[in-house]
Amino acid sequence: MKLTEEEQAMLAGKYGQGTQTAMKIQVAIGEAFDAPYMVPITRAHVALSNQEADLWFVEKLVSQGAHCRIRPTVNPSFNWKQMKKITSIDAKDEAIVKRTDAAYKKIGAIMTYDCTPYLQLNVPRVNEVLAYSESSATPFVNSVYGARSNRESAQSALCAAITGVTPYYGFLKEENRQGEILVNVQAEMKTDFDYQLLGYVTPKKIGYKIPVFNNLVNPSNAALMNLGAQLNTGGNVPMYHIVGVTPEAETITAAFQGHEVKETVTITQADLDEMRSDLTAPYGKIEFALFGCPHLTLDQIKIVADLVENQHLKVPLFIMSSAPTQQLCQDMGYLQTIEAAGGEIISNTCMDQPCWKFLYGKKGVTDSPKCAYYTKRRNMEFVITELENAVKAALKGEIYDENHEKSVSMSQNI
Ligand code: F3S
Helix, strand or coil, X not given: CECCHHHHHHHHCCCCHHHHHHHHHHHHHHHHCCCCEEEECCEEXXXXXXXXXXXXHHHHHHHCCCCCCCCCEECCECCHHHHHCCCCCCHHHHHHHHHHXXXXXXXXXXXXXXXXXXXXXXXXXXXXXXXXXXXXXHHHHHHHCCCEECCCCHHHHHHHHHHCEEECCHHHCHHHHCCCEEEEEECCCCCHHHHHHHHHHHHHHHCCCCXXXXXXXXXXXXXXXXXXXXXXXXXXCCCCEECCCCCCCCCHHHHCCCCCCCCEEEEEHXXXXXXXXXXXXXXXXXXXXXXXXXXXXXXXXXXXXXXXCCCCCXXXXXXXXXHHHHHHHHHHCHHHHHHHHCEEEEECECCCCHHHHHHCCCEEEECCHHHHHHHHHHCCEEEECCHHHHHHHHHHCEECCHHHHHHHHHHHXX
């Protein structure tokens, strides 16, 4: 790779061993992808996982004196203070959280503990070059903002934050951002939840190509967040276009950068319905409700608050969100409404953390296929449905399909 004088100095150890290690890793990645040179980044987001390997890596860099030139935001870990009021936390798990927090602070990260940095606190502009890890973040910044990031790992994003540069390859290059397949959506797409299903089903149909969605009208931020999270979890798709919505897809021609559309696929309501029944656990009694994968927005939490106002939840309900959103919920009174009904808003926490052991082996309800996907290995099972339905299920302690609900209400009317 052709390196600038400053990059060569980093590689030679002029800025200390930590920066040197980070630059060595960056160069190795660049060579693996045939990158000709490095480009400066303006933002980074590190998908801190709070697991032992993650901790080993950041502590090693800290011990070598590394410090971030670009201060990254970070993914959630778990809020041990808040979770301790709900359940017992293993001393070993609490120690890892504290050490991870200390190491990332020392290296210069901003401890946002949020998996939706693109909605608050780390919001890029069009064409900015970034190093973002986190499966919902990379598609959002690439697709919705027209910023440029590869699908970074937590480690490569941290190295980019330390060196301030990233190898020039992949989605940083204009020509690699063009749409590869036209996806005609012939489904109703009435709720944000439909975008979760669309995100999950699309890679199953098209593989790992950049989809250009046609016929999607005015999706909300939450819908776009859901779409990207599932595209990049159900598959490996860190970028998409929506004709007339995302900045690089004003028209179909623009989305394909003037090239002929060679492949088209149609996704129907039947595809989404089938995906839904494949993903979800069987209906019936549920023991808890868990939302916020990715972290719920203020508007989504308002939906929950409106539904549970003056009611009492039959099963525990947990909402994961960012600390600023939790604070806003308190200011708006949503937090108090949810707590009065028996629910909780938990800040800075991810569902893929050891603080949820008390839910292992139980069946819950969620609106997030990503949540259900990750927690399978932790022996948790989920009925997956729209946020509103899931909250209603938590109020009743059970959930059945529409036909069952109708037959119950008819028998009650007889
Ligand atoms: Fe966020 Fe953890 Fe889900 S980082 S998107 S809550 S897997």
